[in-house]
Every structure is written in C-alpha cells, then in structure tokens.
Amino acid sequence: MAPVGLTESAVELAPGVHWVGAFDPHLRSFDIILKTANGTSYNAYVVRGEKGVAVIDTVKEGFADTFFQRLESVARYDEITTIVLNHLEPDHSGALPELLRRAPQARVYLSVRAQMMLKALLKPTGEKAPDYTPVTTDDTVDLGGRTLRFLHTPYLHWPDTQCTYLVEEAMLFSGDVFGCHFCDPRLFNDCVGDFRFSFEYYYAHIMRPFRENVLDAVALIEPLDLKLIAPAHGPVLRHAPRDYVHRYRELATPRLFNEARSEKTLVIFYLSAYGNTRRMAECIAQGAERIRGVRVSLYDLEGGESDIFTDLVEEADGLAFGSPTINADAVKPIWDLLSSLTTVNVKGKLGAAFGSYGWSGEAVRLIEDRLRGLKLRVPVEGLRIKLVPDEAELAQCCTLGESLARHLTGQLEHRELDMASLA
Numbered sequence: 001m002a003p004v005g006l007t008e009s010a011v012e013l014a015p016g017v018h019w020v021g022a023f024d025p026h027l028r029s030f031d032i033i034l035k036t037a038n039g040t041s042y043n044a045y046v047v048r049g050e051k052g053v054a055v056i057d058t059v060k061e062g063f064a065d066t067f068f069q070r071l072e073s074v075a076r077y078d079e080i081t082t083i084v085l086n087h088l089e090p091d092h093s094g095a096l097p098e099l100l101r102r103a104p105q106a107r108v109y110l111s112v113r114a115q116m117m118l119k120a121l122l123k124p125t126g127e128k129a130p131d132y133t134p135v136t137t138d139d140t141v142d143l144g145g146r147t148l149r150f151l152h153t154p155y156l157h158w159p160d161t162q163c164t165y166l167v168e169e170a171m172l173f174s175g176d177v178f179g180c181h182f183c184d185p186r187l188f189n190d191c192v193g194d195f196r197f198s199f200e201y202y203y204a205h206i207m208r209p210f211r212e213n214v215l216d217a218v219a220l221i222e223p224l225d226l227k228l229i230a231p232a233h234g235p236v237l238r239h240a241p242r243d244y245v246h247r248y249r250e251l252a253t254p255r256l257f258n259e260a261r262s263e264k265t266l267v268i269f270y271l272s273a274y275g276n277t278r279r280m281a282e283c284i285a286q287g288a289e290r291i292r293g294v295r296v297s298l299y300d301l302e303g304g305e306s307d308i309f310t311d312l313v314e315e316a317d318g319l320a321f322g323s324p325t326i327n328a329d330a331v332k333p334i335w336d337l338l339s340s341l342t343t344v345n346v347k348g349k350l351g352a353a354f355g356s357y358g359w360s361g362e363a364v365r366l367i368e369d370r371l372r373g374l375k376l377r378v379p380v381e382g383l384r385i386k387l388v389p390d391e392a393e394l395a396q397c398c399t400l401g402e403s404l405a406r407h408l409t410g411q412l413e414h415r416e417l418d419m420a421s422l423a
C-alpha cells in the first residue's frame, strides 16, 4: 500500500467509497486544551450508490479547498443527493456552507439534536437551512444498492453526535468516536505509526466524561458486522476494527475492582498547614464510618499531584474537600484536583467542603461553589473552624461525616421535633 501523501487525491476504502478529508500536520493544540503533538486529520467520506452520492461530514473551514479537490476527483456536485452530518462541531462542519452552495439539491441527514446547531451554523452566512431530515437509530437512506443506516449515539461527545453504518460494506462512519488526533498520511491503521497513545489520550479527554453514553453506543455497535471503522479524526481502522470497540468498552467500564456494589464510597481529600484541617478530616472520616454501608478513604494532597486520583474520583459516590484558607482562597492542590474533574462525570455525586481558617475563611464557600458548578449535590453545609478545633468542634466534624454518610446511603437523619417550637 503506497502512502497516501499530502496531495489532494481521494483514497479508496472500497469501490465507490472514498476518504476525502484533509491533513493538518502542524496543529499543536485542539479546542485549546488538547495537545496534538503530531497534528490531526479531518476525515470526510463519499459513498456512491446507483441512485445518488452521499457525502459524510466535511472538514474545518481552512481546509475546505483540499476537501473540495478530493471530493471533485470522485463525484460531481450535481450527483450529490445526500449529506450526512454525524457531528456539527466546526472541525467537521466548516466546509458545509460552501458544500450546500455547490450541491443545493442535496438533502441533509442529521440527528434530532443537531437541528438547532445547523441553523446556528448557517446564521452568519445569511442562508436558509437546507432541506433536512432528522434521523435516529435504524433510520436509513437508500443510495441505490447501498444503504446508510444511522445509529443514535448522543454525547460522544456533543448532544448531536451520531454514527452512520454502510450496510453492504459493513463500514461504520463513526464521527469523533474511535478517532484520535494523529496525522499520518499513510491513513490506514495498519500503515501509520504507533498511534495507541493518541487513541487513549483522545478517549480520556473527549469521551471519558460520557462513559455511560459510550457504553450505550458500544452496545449498538457490537452486534454489527464490522469490516472497517472510518472515524472523523486519525487513522481509518481497517485492521481489527472490533479491537477498538472492545477497547472503548474496557475504557468505559468502571476501573476499580473488588468493590461491593452495595457499598457507597466517600473519599475525603485534604491539605493542612498546621494539622487543623487534617484533624477535621480524620473526625469527618470517623463519623462517616459509624454508618453501615459506607467505605471511607482519606487522602492528603500534599505533594500536589491530582491526576493519580482521577479513577478514584470517577468511582466515588461522595467527595469531601478540606482546605485551609490562605490569602482568602483554597490552596492550589485543591483547585488542581477540582479542575481535573472536568475529564470525568461527577454530576450527581455528593460533595462537601470543610477547613480550618485563621482570619477570613473563604475556602469552604469557594469550594462549595465549584462543586455546585460541577453539578455535584451539596446537601450539607460545609464546616469552617477557626484555627485549632476544640472537642466540641471535632464532634461537629464527626456529625458532618455521619450526615454525609447518611445522605450517601439514603438513610434519613432522625430529627427530634420540639413540639413547643411548632406552637
């Protein structure tokens, strides 16, 4: 197999099925936060049937010329009956407005959630939305001897995302799913350099927060006959494509093992300048341990590494964060850990904050605000203690731990009603 090269020729995946994407070898970061050490590719595809031609996704706007040259080498614009949009992020929809101008007769197929995005995307061009059909799992388009079947795979990684399966060729056009930022003009996974790191890195930063949706998508994909996976970035997976599906299942499956499913886990992270916040953390842990069915772990963040806790955070049911207040703020390792939570799904977990302080004590409220911003539940007011906790205050810490544990286990706290207060 000769290298594809950086020339503007389409690449045949099967008779009448071509890659018409673009390489971006010099990109060094994507969406600001992702490192792309060897660039990326924007993969788009053309499928020819007896009754029409489909274009599946486009490319980033700045690469439109290359895309159109490759497209023109395998199809005329007046042959295009179908445009499939698996995902409307601009790296895949950048050339769409121009494609619609060149092939105005084409009908667009996209997910239900993508409709509003399509209108927003075309707004700056001043053009009306094209004829389009919202589709979901098992909807099909007949191209004449070739059938496109859609799979509803939302949140991989946007609400609009879907996959498209070419039934007769057993090819899956998967959008960002199974993709990676890896630019290699040899294109196919059995020809390019070692891209395993890029594949795992991409999953960890793009797909990991949506692992329940990943498992739903994998369940749709696993029963398919699969000869090739054609993602929207990185190598086309023609060698052992099913291995990549298996890997997604592994990556999306809970990583910690030997956990009792009936147990709830509470993880307490803290930092302590003089031992006061540590004493609070220990007493919160003692209090929580009094409640059956809760497994409590205590971690000192001194040393500052947060990445090592990602798996732990992802699996935990409850997270408590203890920080002293220094210069009217929580301390940096706490913020580092909290900022790393954007790569995992923490929505709905129980959250809490506590800490000792000297003068103003803002850390606890700031942490609580951040937890709420990440959509954790914060049902119990955080605990601030001035300087050294005394016995009564340590008892308050135990009570806080008990209360968190009860919220985790669903045991409502028993409250004594003072009948006189109701009068």
Ligand code: FEO
Pocket: 087, 089, 091, 092, 157, 176, 232, 233
């Ligand atoms: Fe490759 Fe989510 O765009």
